[in-house]
Amino acid sequence: MWRRTGAIFRVPRSGRSPNSSAVGSASGTACGTSPLKSAEGFALDPRLARDTVPLGRGELSLLLLMNDARYPWFILVPERADVRELHELAPADQHMLLRESTALAGVLSQLFQPTALNVAKLGNLVPQLHIHHIARFEGDPAWPGPVWGQGPAQAYSADALSALRARLAPALAPHYKAG
Numbered sequence: 001m002w003r004r005t006g007a008i009f010r011v012p013r014s015g016r017s018p019n020s021s022a023v024g025s026a027s028g029t030a031c032g033t034s035p036l037k038s039a040e041g042f043a044l045d046p047r048l049a050r051d052t053v054p055l056g057r058g059e060l061s062l063l064l065l066m067n068d069a070r071y072p073w074f075i076l077v078p079e080r081a082d083v084r085e086l087h088e089l090a091p092a093d094q095h096m097l098l099r100e101s102t103a104l105a106g107v108l109s110q111l112f113q114p115t116a117l118n119v120a121k122l123g124n125l126v127p128q129l130h131i132h133h134i135a136r137f138e139g140d141p142a143w144p145g146p147v148w149g150q151g152p153a154q155a156y157s158a159d160a161l162s163a164l165r166a167r168l169a170p171a172l173a174p175h176y177k178a179g
Contacts, residue, residue, distance in 0.1 A: 041081035045128040048077060051153070053161065055168065056176030060096040063104070063176050068153035069160060071142075072112050072135035076100055083129045086121065101131055103175040108135050111171055118147075 044062065052064035052075060060080075066073035078097055083089060089097065105117055114135035121131050134147055142150040156164070169178060 040079065042079040043081070044077060045126050045130075047126050048075065048128065048130060053156070055165070056172060056178045058096075058100045058176050060093055061100050063172070065156075065161075065164070066132075066153070067155050068147075069156045070150075070154050071140060071147055072108060072114070073147065074104060074108065074133045075130050076104060076133070077128065077130045080129070084123060084127045085129065088129070097131070100175065101133070104133050104172075107168070107171045107175070108133055111167065115143075 048064065051067055053067050054062060055065050055074070056063040057079075058076070061076040061078045064075040064077060066075060076097065078089060078093060080089060080093065086094060086097070101119060105119060108114070109117055112135040115138045116136045118134040118136055119131065120134075121129070123129065136143060136147075138144075165178075172178070
Protein backbone atom coordinates (compact mmCIF):
# COMPACT_ATOMS: atom_id res chain seq x y z
CA MET A 1 0.00 0.00 0.00
CA TRP A 2 1.97 3.04 1.18
CA ARG A 3 5.66 2.40 0.73
CA ARG A 4 7.95 4.46 2.88
CA THR A 5 10.49 6.49 0.90
CA GLY A 6 12.19 8.71 3.43
CA ALA A 7 9.19 10.21 5.17
CA ILE A 8 6.80 9.48 2.30
CA PHE A 9 4.51 6.54 1.61
CA ARG A 10 3.82 5.94 -2.06
CA VAL A 11 0.72 4.24 -3.38
CA PRO A 12 0.56 2.68 -6.82
CA ARG A 13 -1.96 4.47 -9.03
CA SER A 14 -4.92 2.37 -10.05
CA GLY A 15 -6.34 4.50 -12.85
CA ARG A 16 -9.87 3.63 -11.74
CA SER A 17 -12.61 6.09 -11.00
CA PRO A 18 -13.67 6.63 -7.36
CA ASN A 19 -16.88 4.71 -8.07
CA SER A 20 -15.18 1.65 -9.53
CA SER A 21 -16.94 -1.56 -8.61
CA ALA A 22 -13.55 -3.24 -8.36
CA VAL A 23 -12.93 -1.60 -4.99
CA GLY A 24 -16.36 -2.20 -3.53
CA SER A 25 -19.42 -0.06 -3.24
CA ALA A 26 -20.90 1.76 -0.29
CA SER A 27 -24.28 0.47 -1.37
CA GLY A 28 -23.23 -3.10 -0.66
CA THR A 29 -23.14 -4.91 2.65
CA ALA A 30 -19.51 -4.50 3.66
CA CYS A 31 -20.64 -3.40 7.13
CA GLY A 32 -23.23 -6.14 7.64
CA THR A 33 -26.30 -4.14 6.64
CA SER A 34 -26.35 -1.38 4.11
CA PRO A 35 -24.51 1.63 5.53
CA LEU A 36 -26.84 3.89 3.54
CA LYS A 37 -29.84 3.42 5.83
CA SER A 38 -30.62 1.99 9.24
CA ALA A 39 -33.75 1.15 11.18
CA GLU A 40 -33.24 4.28 13.32
CA GLY A 41 -33.71 6.64 10.35
CA PHE A 42 -30.02 7.23 9.72
CA ALA A 43 -29.08 7.55 6.05
CA LEU A 44 -25.51 8.07 4.88
CA ASP A 45 -25.10 11.22 2.82
CA PRO A 46 -24.99 10.24 -0.88
CA ARG A 47 -21.70 12.07 -1.42
CA LEU A 48 -20.02 10.12 1.39
CA ALA A 49 -21.51 6.91 0.01
CA ARG A 50 -20.14 7.72 -3.44
CA ASP A 51 -16.64 8.75 -2.35
CA THR A 52 -15.87 6.13 0.30
CA VAL A 53 -15.52 2.43 0.93
CA PRO A 54 -17.14 1.05 4.11
CA LEU A 55 -14.65 -0.67 6.42
CA GLY A 56 -16.61 -1.35 9.58
CA ARG A 57 -18.95 -0.20 12.27
CA GLY A 58 -18.22 0.98 15.80
CA GLU A 59 -20.70 1.27 18.64
CA LEU A 60 -21.80 4.65 17.27
CA SER A 61 -20.17 5.28 13.93
CA LEU A 62 -19.58 3.89 10.48
CA LEU A 63 -15.89 3.66 9.62
CA LEU A 64 -15.28 4.65 6.02
CA LEU A 65 -12.18 4.83 3.86
CA MET A 66 -11.98 7.77 1.47
CA ASN A 67 -11.46 6.19 -1.93
CA ASP A 68 -8.33 8.22 -2.62
CA ALA A 69 -5.17 6.13 -2.45
CA ARG A 70 -2.94 9.21 -2.24
CA TYR A 71 -3.66 9.51 1.50
CA PRO A 72 -4.54 7.14 4.36
CA TRP A 73 -7.87 8.94 4.87
CA PHE A 74 -10.60 7.59 7.11
CA ILE A 75 -13.97 9.02 8.13
CA LEU A 76 -16.18 8.32 11.13
CA VAL A 77 -19.90 9.00 10.64
CA PRO A 78 -22.11 8.73 13.73
CA GLU A 79 -25.21 6.72 12.84
CA ARG A 80 -27.66 9.31 14.08
CA ALA A 81 -30.35 10.83 11.88
CA ASP A 82 -30.25 14.52 11.02
CA VAL A 83 -27.11 15.39 13.02
CA ARG A 84 -24.86 18.08 11.57
CA GLU A 85 -22.81 19.32 14.55
CA LEU A 86 -21.04 17.72 17.50
CA HIS A 87 -23.19 19.56 20.03
CA GLU A 88 -26.32 18.02 18.48
CA LEU A 89 -25.27 14.56 19.68
CA ALA A 90 -26.47 13.34 23.06
CA PRO A 91 -23.71 13.62 25.69
CA ALA A 92 -23.19 9.84 25.73
CA ASP A 93 -22.82 9.85 21.94
CA GLN A 94 -20.35 12.74 22.14
CA HIS A 95 -18.20 10.67 24.50
CA MET A 96 -18.52 7.57 22.31
CA LEU A 97 -17.49 9.52 19.21
CA LEU A 98 -14.44 10.85 21.05
CA ARG A 99 -13.52 7.29 22.13
CA GLU A 100 -13.93 5.99 18.57
CA SER A 101 -11.94 8.88 17.15
CA THR A 102 -9.16 8.44 19.69
CA ALA A 103 -8.99 4.70 19.00
CA LEU A 104 -8.86 5.28 15.24
CA ALA A 105 -6.16 7.94 15.63
CA GLY A 106 -4.09 5.52 17.70
CA VAL A 107 -4.41 2.78 15.09
CA LEU A 108 -3.46 5.14 12.27
CA SER A 109 -0.48 6.51 14.20
CA GLN A 110 0.75 2.99 14.94
CA LEU A 111 0.25 1.54 11.45
CA PHE A 112 1.31 4.49 9.30
CA GLN A 113 3.64 6.50 11.58
CA PRO A 114 2.64 9.76 9.90
CA THR A 115 4.40 13.09 10.19
CA ALA A 116 1.04 14.53 11.29
CA LEU A 117 -2.43 13.14 11.86
CA ASN A 118 -5.16 15.54 10.77
CA VAL A 119 -8.46 15.03 12.61
CA ALA A 120 -11.19 17.43 11.53
CA LYS A 121 -14.92 18.07 11.36
CA LEU A 122 -15.73 20.45 8.51
CA GLY A 123 -19.14 19.83 6.98
CA ASN A 124 -19.06 22.66 4.47
CA LEU A 125 -19.92 20.48 1.47
CA VAL A 126 -21.41 17.46 3.26
CA PRO A 127 -23.55 18.69 6.15
CA GLN A 128 -23.93 15.26 7.81
CA LEU A 129 -21.69 15.02 10.87
CA HIS A 130 -18.50 13.19 9.95
CA ILE A 131 -14.95 13.31 11.29
CA HIS A 132 -11.95 13.04 8.95
CA HIS A 133 -8.78 11.24 10.10
CA ILE A 134 -5.96 11.73 7.60
CA ALA A 135 -2.40 10.44 8.04
CA ARG A 136 -0.12 13.04 6.48
CA PHE A 137 3.50 12.83 5.40
CA GLU A 138 6.06 15.44 4.40
CA GLY A 139 6.08 15.36 0.64
CA ASP A 140 2.58 13.91 0.18
CA PRO A 141 0.75 15.47 -2.79
CA ALA A 142 -0.84 18.23 -0.68
CA TRP A 143 1.83 18.73 2.03
CA PRO A 144 1.72 20.92 4.03
CA GLY A 145 -1.66 22.24 2.85
CA PRO A 146 -5.09 20.64 3.12
CA VAL A 147 -5.92 17.53 1.10
CA TRP A 148 -9.15 19.00 -0.27
CA GLY A 149 -9.09 20.35 -3.81
CA GLN A 150 -5.77 18.73 -4.73
CA GLY A 151 -6.82 17.19 -8.03
CA PRO A 152 -8.98 14.17 -8.73
CA ALA A 153 -9.01 11.26 -6.31
CA GLN A 154 -6.94 8.24 -7.26
CA ALA A 155 -9.16 5.27 -6.46
CA TYR A 156 -7.78 2.16 -4.81
CA SER A 157 -7.26 -0.86 -7.03
CA ALA A 158 -8.98 -4.03 -5.85
CA ASP A 159 -5.60 -5.47 -4.81
CA ALA A 160 -4.54 -2.34 -2.93
CA LEU A 161 -7.87 -2.19 -1.10
CA SER A 162 -7.64 -5.86 -0.16
CA ALA A 163 -4.10 -5.39 1.14
CA LEU A 164 -5.12 -2.34 3.16
CA ARG A 165 -8.10 -4.17 4.69
CA ALA A 166 -5.80 -7.06 5.68
CA ARG A 167 -3.32 -4.65 7.24
CA LEU A 168 -5.99 -2.74 9.16
CA ALA A 169 -8.13 -5.67 10.32
CA PRO A 170 -6.11 -6.83 13.35
CA ALA A 171 -5.62 -3.30 14.67
CA LEU A 172 -9.24 -2.22 14.11
CA ALA A 173 -10.88 -5.43 15.37
CA PRO A 174 -11.01 -4.36 19.05
CA HIS A 175 -12.90 -1.19 18.08
CA TYR A 176 -14.88 -1.86 14.91
CA LYS A 177 -16.87 -4.74 13.48
CA ALA A 178 -15.78 -5.52 9.94
CA GLY A 179 -18.30 -6.39 7.27
